[in-house]
Amino acid sequence: MQHSSKSSSPASPLRLAALGLITAAVLSACGGGGGNPGGVAAPGAGSGTGTPGTGVTPGTGTGTGGSTSPTTPAAAPATVQFISADPSEKSIVMQGQGGINRTETATLKFKVLDVYNRPLAGQAVNFSVSVPALVRLNQASATTDANGEASTTVNSGTVPTTFRVIATLPNTGGTSGANISTTSDSIVVTTGLPVQRAFSLSAAKYNLEGWAHDSSPTQPATTIQVLVADNFGNPVPDGTPVIFQTNMGSVGSSDKGGCNTVNGGCSVDFRVQAPRTPTPGLPATPCNTGPGTTPDNARPGLATICASSTDGATTIFGRINLFFGDSTVGSVYLDRKPVDMTAGVIDLGTQGSAAPKVFELQFNDLNLNPLPFGTTVAVTNMVGGTAAAVVPATVPNIFPRTADGKELTDANVNTALGSRHTFSVSNPAGKDCTAPLTSTFDVTVTTPGNDVTTIPFKLTFSCP
Known part of the structure; x- marks a missing residue:
């Protein structure tokens, strides 16, 4: 049997035309165009025409070679916030009274944010103050900068007061009718010159x-x-x-x-x-x-x-x-009368045993001034008697004034201004005594510098 071999032959024009129609249809469905030879769309191509010689002229089309993100629309203002005051302590002095490191002007800063909580530049901000009759607002409006910030300044008046600055975004009221606004912290106008x-x-x-x-x-x-x-x-x-x-x-x-x-x-x-x-x-x-x-x-x-x-x-x-x-006692007054310190023992006289002897001593230094604050006063070396606690037991803080509270003058130079202390000494047997009793004791005065003055006393108790 005789075999014959078949060789490939070129496609007929009719077959090629059919293939071209199919290719064009597929490309059109995929968003491609016909800009490249053979009708194949290049990546990212837009519109184009088919390659001559295919026998078919594809229609024009549009397409993209990738995807695009949606553009965020311009945002509207959503809020205005008070962010700072200068001076930071929020206090300024009254007009014309100044002061070291003090000012008569306060600067208030606000920040505007959009609905995405981003700083909003170019936004108008109007300002007002809570007490316009007492302080002066220097700038009634401003436009926010790239950081969304706007500021104004306020000068103090001549009376002490407190004020707040109100920041308002105009034309933001919408259906509610109320524009977006906020209020600063209180600023104090006070502290003037000494009087x-x-x-x-x-x-x-x-x-x-x-x-x-x-x-x-x-x-x-x-x-x-x-x-x-x-x-x-x-x-x-x-x-x-x-x-x-x-x-x-x-x-x-x-x-x-x-x-x-x-x-x-x-x-x-x-x-x-x-x-x-x-x-x-x-x-x-x-x-x-x-x-x-x-x-x-x-x-x-x-x-x-x-x-x-x-x-x-x-x-x-x-x-x-x-x-x-001084650190030693210079003179003693007994019940408001001076006593002779050179006589030795100070005799308090005779007291009935049924009741204690109560007396007052005033201690002065050599200049008739008080002894130092904190000096202690105590009864010591008691023999034949009983002593109650001294009142007060220490020299108090004594303000230099006369007895009627006036400032001292040269006319008071001989006035005794020392501290006064109350003492109480009694017979231990009291009304049950059987014989007179002589009591002896010392009053010891010790200054904070540990200088000691000892003053001897005696007291006779009669019986009955």
């Missing part, structure tokens, strides 16, 4: 052991405090300087003779040392010079401390006195 009537001095201790003892450089005898307020009774601005001067001892520190206020007050150390006797007019201070002032008291052992500040035009000042007490 004379609100200048106050005090000391931790007034009767010091200073006539015969010096302080050490690290342990002052006392501290002196000053409190300063403005015309409205508010503490003056932090950093207000107060200067101190004294005619006895020393005051302040080695770097300055005063202090700067914090929250309306400050304090300085006071040391007992020479000089211990005042010299009239030395030093010259706002307290002893000028109209309305009086000379410092010349009483021995009485220091005068002057403190002063200023409101920029007028000097504000005040003064207090401190006792430099």
Whole structure:
């Protein structure tokens, strides 16, 4: 049998045309175009025409070679927030009264966020204040920056007050009718210049052991405090300087003779040392010079401390006195009358045994000033009697004033100003005594510096 071999022959034009139609249909369904020869779409191609010579002209089409993300629409403002105030302590001083490190202007900052909680730039913000009659709003509107922030400033007025700034986003009310807004924290307008009537001095201790003892450089005898307020009774601005001067001892520190206020007050150390006797007019201070002032008291052992500040035009000042007490008893008053300390034993006389002998002793130093604060007073070495506790048992803090509460003057130089103590001594047998009894005892006075004064007494109890 004779076999014949078949060889491949080129496809007929009709068959190729049919294949072209199928290819074009598939490409069209897949979003491709006909830009490449042979009708195959290139990746990412758009529209195109078929390749000549296929016998078919595919229609034009569109398509993309990949996917695209949706564009986020422009966001509307959703909220405005108060974010900061400068000064950070939210307090400014009244107009024209200034103060160290203080300002009359507050800066309030707000931030606008969109519905996606992103900072919104270019947003208009309107400002208003809660008390427009008392403070001045410097900028009624602003536009947010790239961080979504806008700020305004407010100047203080002439009276103390508090205020808040309201930030509003215009045209954001929608159907509710209320525009988006928020309110700042309260800002305080206060603390002006010091005034004379609100200048106050005090000391931790007034009767010091200073006539015969010096302080050490690290342990002052006392501290002196000053409190300063403005015309409205508010503490003056932090950093207000107060200067101190004294005619006895020393005051302040080695770097300055005063202090700067914090929250309306400050304090300085006071040391007992020479000089211990005042010299009239030395030093010259706002307290002893000028109209309305009086000379410092010349009483021995009485220091005068002057403190002063200023409101920029007028000097504000005040003064207090401190006792430099001696460390031994110089004189004793029995029931308000002086007794002779040179006579030896102080005789209290005769007391019926049925009741205790109650008496008062006043202890003064050699200058008729009080003994040092904290000096102890006790009955010791009792023989033939019983003593109750002394009241008070220690020398109290004694403010240098006259008995009627007035400031000491040179007219009081011979007035005894020592501390008074009540004693009670009784016969142990009381009304059941069988014979008279003589009681002897000492009153022992010990200062903080451990200097001791012993004063002997005797008391006779009659019977019955």
